[in-house]
Amino acid sequence: MPEAASKTRREKVEEKERAILAATRAVFRDKGPEDAKITAIAQAANLAEGTVYLYFKNKQALLMAAVSEFYAELTQDAEAAVRAAHETKVRLTALAQLHFSRVLDEWPLIAEAMGPYLPSREYRETEAYALNRRYVAVFDGVIRDGISRGEIRADVSVAVMRDAFYGGLEHFARSARLRDSQPDTKAEVAQFLTVFTAGIMDRPSAGVLDGARVIRRLQGVITDIEDQLRAGQQGDVDMQDGEGTQ
Amino acid sequence: MPEAASKTRREKVEEKERAILAATRAVFRDKGPEDAKITAIAQAANLAEGTVYLYFKNKQALLMAAVSEFYAELTQDAEAAVRAAHETKVRLTALAQLHFSRVLDEWPLIAEAMGPYLPSREYRETEAYALNRRYVAVFDGVIRDGISRGEIRADVSVAVMRDAFYGGLEHFARSARLRDSQPDTKAEVAQFLTVFTAGIMDRPSAGVLDGARVIRRLQGVITDIEDQLRAGQQGDVDMQDGEGTQ
């Protein structure tokens, strides 16, 4: 009975698993959902059809796994993007840009994999759901951060903002793709964010000056600085000053 | 060759066509997409499987026709709702409410019918696309009306607002369904609209004091202080002052 070699054994299995997932995503991307048959995927991975079923219970599970991989990568990149910026607006722009472009790329796969589930209860049991939660948690973090700094209004639930953000973006991505083949992504996302941020950004409702609100904002800024200080290290504090906006 | 009776003949055909569509929507609604097989639909309409294909080219066409019917009804009701109110905010609320509840009901059908197309070019050729255009035209009208009255900002394209509105709403409807089975629709839609309308409503752009800019400058100053602090020791800045964040 083999025991010592089990590590390389497992590694091999996982490697092939990843290969199948990669093949799946590739087939979806450049053959389209219509032609993403198991046969085609197996062929793309240099396997017989039956072999795919040694690694995934059925097609649905395969697609879900592929989508999970997609979300895992997306989350990584989203976290990195948030780490790279400290201003809420910049962070949201980065998240929007990222989501927009990635979802645009792999929409057929996502739609096909999620379709059967979307508004169903059992979806909550899937791994993809868990990963999706982790993904949107990045957004939630940015928002909560913004609220505590007084930059974002506190009178609307984060969940609603989240839905407005991602729902709007996705709808937007789809109709952008429908409009023309080479949309000016940056500009379009910027327009969307104008609508969105204007909606959630806290601002003086009148022209005058709300002392309590200013205090709250200052408090937020100071807490932010404090956090950065506590992190110690070579804090490369991002300094988006000047007249940038508009 | 019959010629005079052709009217009743046609009527009979159209009646049966509508019956099949009704059966389709019913089956989707209360058996779910998984079990919405042609056999089940034919049975629900008291027909043999083959008969369905005398009325619709294939399943995809049948689903599209059902969705078209759905949009046609929705458009009627949307137009009525807009006619019934004259204030932009009230109109948008009505549209949102309508869209939210209807889409919630028939999401499985819509998703299944649209899935294969959504971001594809050929979708533009379908009847469903044309009807969708007519539907969103109602929204567009409300917006343009609002712009001309100065209630809605004119610096963002209507298309973007439309995407933000419907995309956000749909995402929102799905996650509402995911959360709990009996959501307080009215309240949730109201929250969504808070985010949305605050975003597109025109308002005095604070002629006096731009809080955001002030904060940004302050942030810069504090960063300077932080740098100096870093030179010394790691500051133990604890600043939890009064005024709950709310």
Place this chain on the structure above:
DNA sequence: TCCAAAAAATGAACTTGATTCATCTATACT
């Protein structure tokens, strides 16, 4: 190096659901 057991891979057979088609039934008009 060779062997037997275990693991992995294969592709033909099976299943399910959409679609077609040869056949049957109902209707309209003479």
Place this chain on the structure above:
DNA sequence: AGTATAGATGAATCAAGTTCATTTTTTGGA
């Protein structure tokens, strides 16, 4: 009533996912 035509039927066909008996590869030990 008789015939032509429209309408309906469901068994047969087709396509794609899934299973499984068989073959090939890998592994650890003699």
